Amino acid sequence: MISDNQYINVDTILNRYGNKKSSLIAVLQEIQNEYKYLPEDVLEYVSRKMDITPSKIFSVATFYENFSLDPKGKYIIKICDGTACHVRKSIPILNALRKELALSEKKHTTDDMLFTLETVSCLGACGLAPVITINDKVYAKMTPESAIQVLQNIREEESK
Amino acid sequence: MKGSMLIDGQRVEFNDEKHILEVIRKAGIDLPTFCYHSELSVYGACRMCMVEDKWGGTVASCSTPPKDGMEIYTNTAKLKKHRKMILELILSNHDRDCTVCEKNGRCKLQELAIRFGVKQVRFEEEKKDLMVDDSSTSIVRNPNKCILCGDCVRMCEEVQGVGVLGFAYRGSKIQVTTAFNKQMDHVNCVNCGQCRTVCPTGALVIKKDMERAWDALYDKNKRVIAQVAPAVRVALGEEFGLEPGEITMGKIVAALRKMGFDQVYDTGLAADLTVMEESEEFKKHLELNGTLPLFTSCCPAWFKYAEQKYPELLEHISSCRSPQQMFGAVIKEQFRKVKESDSKENVVIAIMPCTAKKYEAARPEYRNNGEYDVDMVITTQELAMMIKEQGIIFNELEEESLDMPFGLASGAGIIFGVSGGVAEAVLRHCVSEKTPGSLKDLAFVGVRGLDGVKEAYVELEGKEIKIAVVHGLKNAEKLIKSIQSGEKNYDFVEVMACPGGCIGGAGQPIPQSVQVRSQRAKGIYSADNSSPIKRSEENPTIIALYNGMLRGNHKLLHRPKTL
Numbered sequence: 001m002i003s004d005n006q007y008i009n010v011d012t013i014l015n016r017y018g019n020k021k022s023s024l025i026a027v028l029q030e031i032q033n034e035y036k037y038l039p040e041d042v043l044e045y046v047s048r049k050m051d052i053t054p055s056k057i058f059s060v061a062t063f064y065e066n067f068s069l070d071p072k073g074k075y076i077i078k079i080c081d082g083t084a085c086h087v088r089k090s091i092p093i094l095n096a097l098r099k100e101l102a103l104s105e106k107k108h109t110t111d112d113m114l115f116t117l118e119t120v121s122c123l124g125a126c127g128l129a130p131v132i133t134i135n136d137k138v139y140a141k142m143t144p145e146s147a148i149q150v151l152q153n154i155r156e157e158e159s160k
Numbered sequence: 161m162k163g164s165m166l167i168d169g170q171r172v173e174f175n176d177e178k179h180i181l182e183v184i185r186k187a188g189i190d191l192p193t194f195c196y197h198s199e200l201s202v203y204g205a206c207r208m209c210m211v212e213d214k215w216g217g218t219v220a221s222c223s224t225p226p227k228d229g230m231e232i233y234t235n236t237a238k239l240k241k242h243r244k245m246i247l248e249l250i251l252s253n254h255d256r257d258c259t260v261c262e263k264n265g266r267c268k269l270q271e272l273a274i275r276f277g278v279k280q281v282r283f284e285e286e287k288k289d290l291m292v293d294d295s296s297t298s299i300v301r302n303p304n305k306c307i308l309c310g311d312c313v314r315m316c317e318e319v320q321g322v323g324v325l326g327f328a329y330r331g332s333k334i335q336v337t338t339a340f341n342k343q344m345d346h347v348n349c350v351n352c353g354q355c356r357t358v359c360p361t362g363a364l365v366i367k368k369d370m371e372r373a374w375d376a377l378y379d380k381n382k383r384v385i386a387q388v389a390p391a392v393r394v395a396l397g398e399e400f401g402l403e404p405g406e407i408t409m410g411k412i413v414a415a416l417r418k419m420g421f422d423q424v425y426d427t428g429l430a431a432d433l434t435v436m437e438e439s440e441e442f443k444k445h446l447e448l449n450g451t452l453p454l455f456t457s458c459c460p461a462w463f464k465y466a467e468q469k470y471p472e473l474l475e476h477i478s479s480c481r482s483p484q485q486m487f488g489a490v491i492k493e494q495f496r497k498v499k500e501s502d503s504k505e506n507v508v509i510a511i512m513p514c515t516a517k518k519y520e521a522a523r524p525e526y527r528n529n530g531e532y533d534v535d536m537v538i539t540t541q542e543l544a545m546m547i548k549e550q551g552i553i554f555n556e557l558e559e560e561s562l563d564m565p566f567g568l569a570s571g572a573g574i575i576f577g578v579s580g581g582v583a584e585a586v587l588r589h590c591v592s593e594k595t596p597g598s599l600k601d602l603a604f605v606g607v608r609g610l611d612g613v614k615e616a617y618v619e620l621e622g623k624e625i626k627i628a629v630v631h632g633l634k635n636a637e638k639l640i641k642s643i644q645s646g647e648k649n650y651d652f653v654e655v656m657a658c659p660g661g662c663i664g665g666a667g668q669p670i671p672q673s674v675q676v677r678s679q680r681a682k683g684i685y686s687a688d689n690s691s692p693i694k695r696s697e698e699n700p701t702i703i704a705l706y707n708g709m710l711r712g713n714h715k716l717l718h719r720p721k722t723l
Contacts, residue, residue: 058337
């Protein structure tokens with residue numbers, strides 16, 4: 001459950017857009033920035049405040065790949081699988097990371113809520129292919145080994 | 161815009177038709193559609209209504225406005241091939257267990273597949289295997305049969321303003337579903353069932369209670385008592401090829417007796433009770449300057465809607481039970497002693513034009529000592545199916561009359577079945593002048609007709625009373641907003657969730673075009689015309705009830721505390 005205190009953040013976002021129905025997508029984006037995903041009870045709160053039915057909000061939230069209704073890990077790893085990264089072997093990196101983190105095509109987030117692994121279609125950094133980003137920090141010219149090394153570093157950092 | 165166009169070589173005039181489809185249908189051509197309904201917005205998704213212009217281009221006729229001099233063809237070889245292809249594509253991932261489908265024989269997809277001669281589906285079958293949701297008391301949702309026409313989505317949103325159904329996900333994964341895929345009993349569905357009246361397939365159907373009814377009817381230790389709502393008698397005939405609006409009450413009584421019902425009563429009598437109680441309540445509010453406006457409480461979908469969306473209005477809603485629930489309580493009370501003497505269990509089955517009545521009957525506050533006031537609710541459509549199942553040739557039945565003491569309803573009770581009826585019936589009771597002339601005057605004050613929002617002004621004991629009558633919850637919402645903003649004010653507001661009132665209920669036979677509804681309304685008013693008693697207070701059974709069972713005890717007629 002999310003405390004009342006956290007709805008204050010939602011109110012701030014809503015006030016910024018003046019509860020305007022046409023701002024729904026922008027509101028959802030900011031909520032996702034705040035919580036890293038779109039929590040159900042927050043969306044229901046938004047639905048009441050903006051006078052948009054929950055089904056409509058659900059409709060928008062499930063239409064865009066960028067919105068997530070599932071909680072995400074502390075570190076969000078995005079593997080680029082655009083054309084350039086794909087031909088420079090991004091899939092082996094994806095497979096290696098999945099194996100390392102015990103994730104699959106259906107399971108994107110580790111049980112300890114530390115990592116979320118997802119693919120994106122292009123990060124616009126084709127010259128650096130294959131690219132991954134972790135919480136928006138860019139790692140260029142990766143290999144399965146170097147990607148796992150980055151994970152190890154984060155884990156060490158976390159266990160300190 | 162006025163003009164004329166050539167449709168399949170035939171010159172057709174048009175006036176204010178918004179799109180070619182209407183012009184084509186006016187010309188007597190039955191162009192197939194899944195996603196077009198005149199009362200909903202244009203969606204243009206199913207592409208069945210495509211027509212060809214003289215250059216061989218194709219346009220969707222539902223979303224193309226007519227132009228003067230236009231030349232179109234509706235049934236070219238190209239279009240036929242195109243339509244057949246659409247049907248095949250829909251069928252390729254449609255749950256095709258037609259023989260055991262609720263909609264078998266009434267399904268639009270089945271009908272069009274037959275019409276276009278689809279004998280095989282060339283595409284690989286793709287099963288969706290989604291969960292069937294039967295959690296609601298009123299509606300069963302089977303997403304495996306959904307063809308994504310979006311009719312239910314628009315109905316729920318545009319006509320009812322409820323919006324529990326919506327499109328979710330996208331591309332090949334798109335679905336019509338509730339928010340967060342919650343079950344229907346966990347969302348704000350008001351059970352009006354209008355979604356199912358527009359669903360072309362078996363994706364949304366009435367939750368059937370026929371098996372339970374048969375079980376009760378075959379049980380020798382049960383006394384089965386029917387109450388038949390006013391709107392049922394003007395629509396049931398449609399299932400047997402009769403005209404909409406034809407009154408079949410006598411045949412219904414005969415059929416119910418053949419099916420094994422022990423007593424058959426008229427819910428119109430309970431409507432008379434509602435008139436008595438609601439009028440008293442209204443007069444009291446007027447005299448004491450109490451909370452006004454007073455909203456009616458007969459429609460369970462409206463009541464649930466108000467509970468969810470406008471809880472602040474609840475004290476404005478009449479404390480009266482709906483006629484169904486009043487009657488359930490009164491019948492159970494009447495037969496309590498009989499039960500003690502012959503130890504037969506009393507089972508009250510309400511026959512209703514409505515799916516929300518199923519929900520209402522099952523509300524926990526209507527349960528006393530484990531027994532419901534109304535044990536089950538059968539819709540008009542279910543009754544038709546039961547009659548057919550029993551092998552009764554409905555049209556050849558000799559008419560029979562209802563049982564006494566509860567078989568006599570006044571005209572005022574009967575008109576509850578149509579939008580404006582409750583308001584008119586209450587007015588008949590409230591005005592002091594009791595002449596045939598005053599009846600006529602009331603009929604023309606403006607409460608009748610199928611407009612979404614109606615207003616009327618009546619003088620009552622020197623005061624001008626402002627009345628509003630709405631049907632469709634979206635209309636109700638608009639009205640409430642205008643009242644809350646202070647823009648409008650009324651003394652009495654009648655709300656019915658379904659278009660046209662109960663005659664347009666979701667338990668009624670489909671199709672339910674505007675025309676069918678107005679024919680049914682006509683039927684209701686003609687039943688009123690031929691009724692010897694026009695006002696509720698003149699009904700001898702009502703007088704007897706108030707002098708007997710209900711003397712000093714109106715508890716049976718008012719809502720218990722909500723649980």
